[in-house]
Ligand SMILES: [Zn+2]
């Protein structure tokens with residue numbers, strides 16, 4: 299079984315303050331236009347942190363605050379354990395585009411704890427913003443599973459890649475290609491759990507080989523096949539079907 303990462307609440311992780319910077323919140327008497335620090339949507343609100351950070355209602359509803367809080371509270375070096383913990387939170391569905399963020403967020407968190415030199419809070423904020431732009435169904439409609447793309451975003455953030463970079467540009471694209479190859483080799487129909495596990499497994503190996511950071515990786519065994527009407531059973535590398 300996967301080891302669960304010990305859970306603390308988002309507000310505990312942020313010390314009861316802003317999830318973006320950790321500073322304290324302030325409450326205004328009247329609504330003001332605020333820009334979401336994660337998705338950059340503008341809406342009216344009375345709550346922000348003393349440094350002006352605001353997280354919109356949709357990002358709250360989509361689990362952005364839960365993801366940020368969970369990852370900042372974690373001390374794990376095992377991205378599969380972190381992923382599993384977040385999949386068990388109420389915002390996470392059996393399938394859904396939240397997995398496009400969960401994969402990269404789990405990887406960035408484990409990478410930071412395994413010695414990767416990144417500012418985790420900044421990195422997670424960027425992951426939420428970029429991963430949140432990948433639509434549901436990209437696997438079948440674009441030929442690029444969002445969980446796979448999320449590993450490329452992880453490498454891009456970890457290495458500071460841009461469209462003009464040389465080495466890091468190559469690594470980011472090779473990471474996505476490797477994750478998609480593993481995901482594609484199993485075949486469909488899609489399962490956001492299976493595809494996320496495959497993506498994380500490839501990224502742990504890739505980071506060890508190319509980034510010099512050795513994350514941990516416990517055994518991954520699926521516990522949710524009963525919730526998946528399209529489960530491929532024994533064809534799934536994480537299926538418990540042939541273990542019982
Ligand atoms: Zn703040």
Ligand SMILES: [Zn+2]
Nearest residue numbers: 334337354357
């Ligand atoms: Zn937002």
